[in-house]
Every structure is written in structure tokens, then in C-alpha cells.
Amino acid sequence: MPRKRMCTTTELIQHLKSKGITFSYMDTAEAQHMLDTTNYYFKLTSYRKNFAKDNDEKYINLDFAYLTDLAAIDAQLREYLLELTLDIEHGIKTFIITNISNNSTEDGYSIVQEFKNKYPAQYEHTLTQLNKNRYLHDLYKKYHSNMPIWVFMEISSFGVLSLFTDFYYKKYKTKNLRQIHAHLKFCKNIRNACAHSDPFLINLFSDKEFLRHPSAPVMSIGEKMNISKEYITDLKINDLISTFYLHRKIQSSKLAEHRVREGKRLLNRFNRHNEWYSENQKINTFISILAKLIDYLS
Structure with a gap:
């Protein structure tokens, strides 16, 4: 170009x-x-x-x-979605640590070594980042040569957590981890977009973001959320369905109530100048779907 x-x-x-x-x-x-x-x-x-x-x-x-209004709304939307993914990340780490602690065949160390052997590049990158972290450097000095799962979960990025979840599920086929395994990779897309402040409210329902074959778990959950099949093929909607599903599955009802209240405030912000977008089908469709996703948390 x-x-x-x-x-x-x-x-x-x-x-x-x-x-x-x-x-x-x-x-x-x-x-x-x-x-x-x-x-x-x-x-x-x-x-x-x-x-x-x-x-x-x-x-x-x-x-x-x-344009300025949509940019302001988008910033609030990304902040809200990022909070959801942080909740999910914390919940999954807690779930994995608890599951391994209650697994009589695990000692908390060997599983980390197995992950290291299977994914050496990702493991070494995690330790390198820990070594550079001025606030957590003491963890590196204490555990870098013999890493327990509870420390590894603490220092793992969302991407490494997703990889470890897949790794652990494939080893033990834990029933409660099956749905987490099926949806986490889509949730990661939301996390990355929000963490990097990528514009989210662009190319809504565009052919450029069309998913030809959505996964069966996402299709099933989307239908339970009363979201039309034609919209589940949109990449953003696909990933949002997984994110809201995981939050409801993992987090407490008390935290969910808090996120629902925040979500309602976000919807009110969307509608502050609703007359500007009254004839914009893409924006109105997105707002309608977002409302269903937020209601799903309650």
C-alpha cells in the first residue's frame, strides 16, 4: 500500500x-x-x-x-468486558488450584513440570516475565527452579492459563472443566481486545467478521440466551456469548448481581442519544444482544 x-x-x-x-x-x-x-x-x-x-x-x-459518542461508549464497554474477563480469570485459576489440590495423583509440582515439558517456550516466557517484574521478583528467586501450581497460576497470563486449561482437561477429562475448555479460547479474544484498547464497536455484523461454523457449545448457549443463529456467526457475538457464559458458570451470584447492575448502567449510556442511532440497524441489534447477555448473568 x-x-x-x-x-x-x-x-x-x-x-x-x-x-x-x-x-x-x-x-x-x-x-x-x-x-x-x-x-x-x-x-x-x-x-x-x-x-x-x-x-x-x-x-x-x-x-x-x-463518532465521539460511540468512542466514549466503546471505552466504557471495553472496561466492562475487561472486568468480566478478570473475574473469569480469577475464577478459573481458583478452580484449577482446588481441583489439583483434591487430586490424589497430583503433588502440585509434577503437573507444572509436565506443562513445562510440553510447552517449553510458553513456560520459559512466563518465567522471564516474572524475573522482570519488579513487584514479584521475590517469587522468581524462591520458585523458579521448583514451581508449584499455586504460584504458576498466580503468574500465568490469560493466554498461558487458557493453554494450561486445555492441557489439564486433555489429561484428566474433568467434567466441570469441559465447558470451560470449550469456551475459554473465545473469551481470550475479548480479553485481548479490551486489554489492548482495540475499538470494539466497529465492523458490527460485517462480512469481514463472519464465522462460517460456530462451535456446537457456543450455538447451544447462544440459543439459550435467545440470540438468533444468524448473529452467533458474528465473531464478536460468538466471543461475547462464551464470555458471559463463563462468568455465570464460574463466579458467585453476588458478583454476578454487581456486574448486572454495571451492565444496566452501560446500556443506559448506550441509550443516552438513542435518537442519533434510531435508524442504524447494526448498532440497535448490538444493543439488543448485549441486553440479553447482561440479563443472562442474573
């Missing part, structure tokens, strides 16, 4: 105008201040992909304020 000329903020605003984007709810001076101090052009304008164009390739019913 050829390089593009870097434009000034004023030039970028003129480009948006040429694409049919209006400045009725936020004037150009406010927009320039926003782009200069609060959010950058590439990320902010990514939300335009949720809006239709006319035959002249100009956006229909899209004001710059809509």
Missing part, C-alpha cells in the same frame, strides 16, 4: 466534510480540539464503518458527534 501524506487536523476535518460527515452537534472548532487533545483521528473515525453510504460514497446521517 502506498504511503499517505500526513494531514493537519484542519485538513482531516475538511476530508470528513467531503465524505458527508456533518458538524451539527459539534462544530469544527470543538472537533479540532477533540482530535488534538482527546482522541486521535484514526481511532475515532473507525466507528464510521457502522454507517451506510449513498451512491456518491458519502455517509448518510452521520454527524461527527456520533
Whole structure:
């Protein structure tokens, strides 16, 4: 792809105008201040992909304020989803430690050594990161040569946790771990996107994010959530179904109630300017599905 000329903020605003984007709810001076101090052009304008164009390739019913509103909502959505994945991570680590502690064939050390032998690169990377951690370096000095499962779980990233869960399930076929094993890899996608602050509310229900063959466990849970099959084939919806399912399966009802209240506040934020998106089917469909996912936690 050829390089593009870097434009000034004023030039970028003129480009948006040429694409049919209006400045009725936020004037150009406010927009320039926003782009200069609060959010950058590439990320902010990514939300335009949720809006239709006319035959002249100009956006229909899209004001710059809509983009800033969606960016703010998206930040809150990512924060909410990240909290869910942190809850899930903690719950799975607790489950695995408890399961191994109650397994008479395990001593808490040999299982870590087996994982190290099977996945040496991932294991060594985990220890390298621990060695670099200025707050947990004492754990490295004490346990790096003889690592117990309770310490390994503490220092494992979400990705390594997902890998270990698969490894442990394949060894013991633990019934309670079967559904966790089936959904965790999809939950990891949500965790990574939110942790890296990737825009989430873009390319909603796009052919670019189409899953040809959703897994049977996700299809089954999605139907129980009353989500139409046609939407389960969307990558984001597929991963969200697994995330909300795991949270309900793993975490306590008390924590779930707290997350439901937070979810309701998030939905209220979505609807603050609902008249702006009243004719946007993609955004309204996503809000409807998110409401079902949040209700599933209760």
C-alpha cells in the first residue's frame, strides 16, 4: 500500500466534510480540539464503518458527534468486558488450584513440570516475565527452579492459563472443566481486545467478521440466551456469548448481581442519544444482544 501524506487536523476535518460527515452537534472548532487533545483521528473515525453510504460514497446521517459518542461508549464497554474477563480469570485459576489440590495423583509440582515439558517456550516466557517484574521478583528467586501450581497460576497470563486449561482437561477429562475448555479460547479474544484498547464497536455484523461454523457449545448457549443463529456467526457475538457464559458458570451470584447492575448502567449510556442511532440497524441489534447477555448473568 502506498504511503499517505500526513494531514493537519484542519485538513482531516475538511476530508470528513467531503465524505458527508456533518458538524451539527459539534462544530469544527470543538472537533479540532477533540482530535488534538482527546482522541486521535484514526481511532475515532473507525466507528464510521457502522454507517451506510449513498451512491456518491458519502455517509448518510452521520454527524461527527456520533463518532465521539460511540468512542466514549466503546471505552466504557471495553472496561466492562475487561472486568468480566478478570473475574473469569480469577475464577478459573481458583478452580484449577482446588481441583489439583483434591487430586490424589497430583503433588502440585509434577503437573507444572509436565506443562513445562510440553510447552517449553510458553513456560520459559512466563518465567522471564516474572524475573522482570519488579513487584514479584521475590517469587522468581524462591520458585523458579521448583514451581508449584499455586504460584504458576498466580503468574500465568490469560493466554498461558487458557493453554494450561486445555492441557489439564486433555489429561484428566474433568467434567466441570469441559465447558470451560470449550469456551475459554473465545473469551481470550475479548480479553485481548479490551486489554489492548482495540475499538470494539466497529465492523458490527460485517462480512469481514463472519464465522462460517460456530462451535456446537457456543450455538447451544447462544440459543439459550435467545440470540438468533444468524448473529452467533458474528465473531464478536460468538466471543461475547462464551464470555458471559463463563462468568455465570464460574463466579458467585453476588458478583454476578454487581456486574448486572454495571451492565444496566452501560446500556443506559448506550441509550443516552438513542435518537442519533434510531435508524442504524447494526448498532440497535448490538444493543439488543448485549441486553440479553447482561440479563443472562442474573
